[in-house]
Amino acid sequence: MSDLKIYNSYSRQKEVFTPITPGHVGMYVCGPTVSGESHLGHSRPYITFDVVYRYLTYLGYKVRYVRNITDAGHFEEEGREAEDKISKKALLERLEPMELVQKYTNLFHWAMDRFNTIPPSIEPTATGHIVEQIEMIRKLISEGYAYEVNGSVYFDVKKYAANYDYGKLSGRIMDDLLETTRELEGQSEKRDLADFALWKNAAPEHIMRWPSPWGVGFPGWHIECSAMATKYLGPQFDIHGGGMDLLFPHHESEIAQSTICNHQNPVRYWIHNNMITINGRKMGKSYNNQIMLTQMFSGDHPLLEKAYHPMVIRFFVLQTHYRSTLDFGNEALQASEKGLKRLWEAYEKLGVIGTPAGQAGSDLGAGAPDIELDKKVRRLIRELSEFMNDDFSTAKVMANLFELVPVINGIKDKVIPVSAISAETLDLMKISFRVWLEDILGLKGISDADNQLLQGVMDLLVEIRKEAKGKKDFATSDKIRNQLTQLGILLKDEKDGGMSWGLA
């Protein structure tokens, strides 16, 4: 169906993508833990996999995209009581646990919408799949790979490692794991330090709790993904994505659980995105260096020089390869902002080239065809697919789109005659920009000027200014432009006598 190559974290090499069921793709991506507000770091996986989803769809695959909401809260915070993060905070904020979870889920959805990410096909919650998780744990016990102690159930990693390749995904060596695993609460009841919890007995103060065959408790962190992925995508599916920080232990454990339960390796292609760093360090709770998305959008954070539009962040993320780290910085963000504006304006100009509105039509025939230019344009467009097929190289895709910008501006400003490129090439450019910019990269313009009323008022002002300019009444024309500038509206004179405007 395509020549798409994906870097598979499991094999550590690029592999040609071949779906299990021809024409269909099952993709699971680890979603957010909604015990708190999403920060800038969270934008990376969801934007990355949104583009993966969009591209697979563009290639013609019918994709079932499953992304979970972790709302059951996790535990085992070192040194503390086995207290659920969510329930603890709930007490502080005097909210019901589910009320809190709902609040952050809504906030997450709001941010994802602003990023223009397409909602997943299914967005299952951990709390909504307690039954499935319990069922899976039962199965693991009956298979002999899990054991119960004091109302908790653990996965027997040592036994699994003896028969399967535990640690392959994360490059871990079993012997090292046994030595380097830290002392954690509840460790004593495990048979081995490397074992992980499938079900935890809930202490009395623990608010989130469900009855189970082993008593009242709550599910372990890794089991939800295995249970929900199996339920909606089957015992083996095509793509599993998530942040690199989830490689171990989360994804390694998922493989172990699912393999025992379903008797096959659950995932064909593992895709992991790299981290967003700030001053070279990963953004994360433990580092206390996070900038929340609400703060990014509002500019309300000491590290932010200004507010950044969600599309600027999306652009920023896509300008680098998903497997590289991306370093946060005001200068870099502002570069993205200007870059996006330039690209988007060129895209809008492209839309009217060759039409009566954009070109007078009189000088359309002027100038000889520029074979070289035509070839260059076609090459740049052809390469877009090649780059994307090479493990989603969005950075290169954008570089090529930028190389087309001077061509578009040149034609618009009549530095390059329209006739330099063939009508077919012009059409190809128009279609390509729409498909790549909007459909695949999922970008949108930043300007909020889609207001009918404002549009009408601006048309009027532009009209008056044109008249003033015609009479060489520069006092009036400058007044209009300067006053608008103060209001945050940039008015620009075009080469062809027209005027364009946009919000600064």
Added chain:
RNA sequence: GGUCCUGUGGCCGAGUGGCUAGGCAGAGCUCUGCAAAAGCUCGUACAGCGGUUCGAAUCCGCUCGGGACCUCCA
């Protein structure tokens, strides 16, 4: 300590051994009533030291620096 990744011009970043990625900032020029925008031109960067090679940012070794995971984590 173990495993792994990484070090590119002012900033962010592509880079498959030989063919100036790209964006932003900066400089000059053109266009323009002025401005903005736009167009053209410019910086010869690859942590350091060795090695392999006709040729290395790209492969190997060492040194120095940064980071990730091993604990919740996108």
